[in-house]
Amino acid sequence: MINRRNFLKFGFATSVAxxxxxxxEGGIKSNLAIAESxxxxxxxxxxxxxxxxxxxxxxxxxxxxxxxxxxxAREPQYAAxxxxxxxxxxxKLCYKAGAKKVIVTDNPCDNARSxxxxxxxxxxxxxxxxxxxxxxxxxxxxxxxxxxxxxxxPVLKIFKEVDKVINIPVAKxxxxxxxxxxxxxWMGAIGGNRGFLHQNLHQAIFELATxxxxxxxxxxxxxxxxxxxxxxxSLSYVRKLNRIIATTDVVAGDAVACEYLxxxxxxxxxxxxxxxxxxxxxxxxxxxxxxxxx
Amino acid sequence: MKRFRLISQITFFVIFILIxxxxxxxxxxxxxxxxxxxxxxxxxxxxxxxxxxxxxxxHRFELIYGFSIIFILLTLVLGxxxxxxxxxxxxxxxxxxxxxxxxxxxxxxxxxxxxxxLKYYLLFFILFTAIFGINLSGYFDPLSIVVKGFGxxxxxxxxxxxxxxxxxxxxxxxxxxxILGREDYYYGQAFAVGFxxxxxxxLNFYKSRFWCVYLCPLGGLYGLLSKYSLFKIRRDDSCLNCxxxxxxxxxxxxxxxxxFKSSECMLLFDCVDRCSVRALxxxxxxxxxxxxxxxxxxxxxxxxxxxxxxxxxxxxIKPEKNPSLLRPPGAxxxxxxxxxxxxxxxxxxxxxxxxxxxxxxxxGIIGYWTPIGNPSFxxxxxxxxxxxxxxxxxxxxxxxxxxKKRFVIGTxxxxxxxxxxxxxxxxxxxxxxxxxxxxxxxxxYEHTVLKNGKEYIVKNPMVNPELCIGCGICTYKCPVxxxxxxxxxxxxKGGLLT
Numbered sequence: 001m002i003n004r005r006n007f008l009k010f011g012f013a014t015s016v017a018x019x020x021x022x023x024x025e026g027g028i029k030s031n032l033a034i035a036e037s038x039x040x041x042x043x044x045x046x047x048x049x050x051x052x053x054x055x056x057x058x059x060x061x062x063x064x065x066x067x068x069x070x071x072x073a074r075e076p077q078y079a080a081x082x083x084x085x086x087x088x089x090x091x092k093l094c095y096k097a098g099a100k101k102v103i104v105t106d107n108p109c110d111n112a113r114s115x116x117x118x119x120x121x122x123x124x125x126x127x128x129x130x131x132x133x134x135x136x137x138x139x140x141x142x143x144x145x146x147x148x149x150x151x152x153x154p155v156l157k158i159f160k161e162v163d164k165v166i167n168i169p170v171a172k173x174x175x176x177x178x179x180x181x182x183x184x185x186w187m188g189a190i191g192g193n194r195g196f197l198h199q200n201l202h203q204a205i206f207e208l209a210t211x212x213x214x215x216x217x218x219x220x221x222x223x224x225x226x227x228x229x230x231x232x233x234s235l236s237y238v239r240k241l242n243r244i245i246a247t248t249d250v251v252a253g254d255a256v257a258c259e260y261l262x263x264x265x266x267x268x269x270x271x272x273x274x275x276x277x278x279x280x281x282x283x284x285x286x287x288x289x290x291x292x293x294x
Numbered sequence: 295m296k297r298f299r300l301i302s303q304i305t306f307f308v309i310f311i312l313i314x315x316x317x318x319x320x321x322x323x324x325x326x327x328x329x330x331x332x333x334x335x336x337x338x339x340x341x342x343x344x345x346x347x348x349x350x351x352x353h354r355f356e357l358i359y360g361f362s363i364i365f366i367l368l369t370l371v372l373g374x375x376x377x378x379x380x381x382x383x384x385x386x387x388x389x390x391x392x393x394x395x396x397x398x399x400x401x402x403x404x405x406x407x408x409x410x411x412l413k414y415y416l417l418f419f420i421l422f423t424a425i426f427g428i429n430l431s432g433y434f435d436p437l438s439i440v441v442k443g444f445g446x447x448x449x450x451x452x453x454x455x456x457x458x459x460x461x462x463x464x465x466x467x468x469x470x471x472x473i474l475g476r477e478d479y480y481y482g483q484a485f486a487v488g489f490x491x492x493x494x495x496x497l498n499f500y501k502s503r504f505w506c507v508y509l510c511p512l513g514g515l516y517g518l519l520s521k522y523s524l525f526k527i528r529r530d531d532s533c534l535n536c537x538x539x540x541x542x543x544x545x546x547x548x549x550x551x552x553x554f555k556s557s558e559c560m561l562l563f564d565c566v567d568r569c570s571v572r573a574l575x576x577x578x579x580x581x582x583x584x585x586x587x588x589x590x591x592x593x594x595x596x597x598x599x600x601x602x603x604x605x606x607x608x609x610x611i612k613p614e615k616n617p618s619l620l621r622p623p624g625a626x627x628x629x630x631x632x633x634x635x636x637x638x639x640x641x642x643x644x645x646x647x648x649x650x651x652x653x654x655x656x657x658g659i660i661g662y663w664t665p666i667g668n669p670s671f672x673x674x675x676x677x678x679x680x681x682x683x684x685x686x687x688x689x690x691x692x693x694x695x696x697x698k699k700r701f702v703i704g705t706x707x708x709x710x711x712x713x714x715x716x717x718x719x720x721x722x723x724x725x726x727x728x729x730x731x732x733x734x735x736x737x738x739y740e741h742t743v744l745k746n747g748k749e750y751i752v753k754n755p756m757v758n759p760e761l762c763i764g765c766g767i768c769t770y771k772c773p774v775x776x777x778x779x780x781x782x783x784x785x786x787k788g789g790l791l792t
Contacts (some may be wrong), residue, residue: 073730111678114676117324117328196771197712198722233730
């Protein structure tokens with residue numbers, strides 16, 4: 001909950017993090033850019049700009065695949081899927097940076113047509129000339145995830161074939177993994193019997209986040225789902241935060257978004273698992289957080 | 295004339311194909327809701343058998359089926375042109391009969407039999423049972439058979455074809471977006487539907503257009519009407535009695551004899567074109583031919599209808615006693631549903647998650663091939679009402695999407711012996727996460743368990759029967775996939791949720 005107290009705490013932590021160099025883990029801190037605006041497109045573009053601009057991530061002629069969270073047959077206001085405006089803005093920026101083609105897809109949990117339709121992401125993405133397609137069986141390929149728990153598993157090929165990958169999750173509560181943000185978003189890029197993974201969910205999420213290496217992660221906190229996740233369905237679960245977090249460290253991004261969801265990131269096992277294994281930083285003191293409100 | 299007939303047959307067949315395959319969800323357009331590019335209703339509006347029989351069985355009549363009056367009137371003027379010039383199933387038979395004749399399958403003489411009367415007896419049988427509320431037209435109507443044959447048999451075959459590894463992506467995409475509309479086509483009864491469909495086609499190799507000449511009840515209905523048709527094939531005095539017209543008459547109408555049966559004549563015009571002296575002419579001819587239906591046959595068809603009905607009724611099970619009888623959303627009352635459903639399989643064709651299946655005996659003998667939902671194959675998509683949109687007779691009501699979301703088709707139950715949190719004390723929550731209703735019909739109650747001396751919380755799922763609509767997504771997605779730990783049965787509160 002972003003009440004004044006939490007906000008001050010957050011601001012304090014941010015300023016502390018910015019002023020005192022990290023003692024543990026020594027060296028480079030993870031960069032996080034947080035932009036807030038009621039204009040969600042503006043928030044997205046500003047966050048990317050603060051992180052160094054889209055040109056830092058997308059080069060001319062790149063084929064870019066975008067992985068939004070597009071899993072549930074819910075309208076955008078329920079925050080079950082990524083905000084379509086944010087996805088559209090990123091597509092626009094990619095083309096501005098000279099991308100050859102931008103592709104948007106996801107393996108949804110509900111019926112694909114129903115999800116693609118209601119989430120409004122494909123509609124807005126197509127308006128920005130992105131390719132949107134419903135995954136068919138041939139779009140998956142068995143790949144070696146290389147984890148202890150996940151070995152061979154069917155993966156949406158496109159996210160491994162393109163030049164650049166951008167991860168655009170939405171921050172949600174999750175009744176099994178506590179939160180679903182950036183790391184867990186990669187569950188949508190695989191096929192197979194995903195329900196099976198729920199029994200060792202944290203390990204699976206960690207291994208998938210290690211396997212998929214996006215060039216940029218943009219966490220959609222314009223609307224966040226505080227309970228009833230991941231699929232929600234009631235506006236009472238949703239809080240309008242109007243923020244976008246841009247980062248290349250998905251663990252750090254998730255940790256910050258966790259606090260928006262009123263969850264201590266250290267209570268989320270896949271985050272501590274990731275931090276302990278060096279996938280990213282969970283501690284604020286190891287982050288370099290910029291915040292801007294427009 | 296034969297050339298015109300061929301053009302007409304091909305044209306109407308193409309129209310049929312277009313209507314049939316156009317009844318598909320648009321997978322490229324993400325702007326609208328769930329809607330079909332077209333419907334299959336227009337296939338059946340030329341079919342007075344479906345119209346009359348469904349009206350007799352259900353006492354309901356949809357205005358659009360009034361269109362079949364035009365075909366009745368046209369038949370009263372022209373004769374049984376529908377069979378020879380329009381019917382897509384007839385065209386399929388004609389095609390295979392042509393192949394059979396080219397392959398010299400018909401070695402015997404085209405001898406006359408009385409079996410052509412069978413179709414009239416079948417017609418009486420069907421209409422007679424309809425009076426008692428049993429709609430058999432779905433099994434014997436040619437258009438229903440061809441729609442079912444294409445939808446339940448041909449599409450699964452094409453989906454197998456689509457799954458071939460070596461097929462280029464462009465062909466796969468074409469099949470996916472324009473023909474199949476989804477990847478999986480699994481029907482338990484596809485074999486039986488296919489067998490029936492193929493059997494009728496194979497019979498053409500015994501006798502050309504076997505189905506049309508001997509069995510088709512719609513042909514029988516049009517035949518009865520064409521007895522009084524104003525235009526007929528007429529033989530004039532220049533006839534040499536060579537008999538070549540009779541030999542080439544597929545329909546066994548005997549145009550070259552005194553006993554020309556206009557009710558059998560499908561206006562194929564083979565006789566007119568073959569006649570060397572042009573003795574045959576299609577012209578105004580106001581002499582009603584007779585259909586020599588025997589009184590014995592009439593009586594026996596009526597009696598067999600009664601006996602058949604008794605047989606069906608003694609074996610009638612109480613549908614509410616069958617747990618797997620999940621009817622599509624919009625099918626309100628089992629009795630009306632059975633009277634209205636014409637077993638065309640349209641709903642199963644468009645169901646986006648392969649939920650709807652042709653029933654085996656879940657609804658009794660009389661419910662054979664009617665649609666039932668099977669959550670092991672798929673689930674009922676929350677925002678979808680395509681089955682109601684496509685249903686040609688209104689057996690599945692075309693519900694507004696908000697009503698569809700509240701329509702209860704069954705209720706979910708948890709098998710605690712197999713459900714992972716109950717059986718193994720591990721968290722799972724897949725069913726809760728997928729439950730589409732708001733608030734969710736599946737909720738948790740948490741309890742603490744001790745494992746290795748450490749306390750932790752396990753969330754056990756429970757179903758709220760007040761909220762469950764029986765869509766079956768929980769069953770379909772349950773990770774205990776061989777025999778899901780949550781299952782849907784047909785018991786329900788009934789009607790819409792409030």
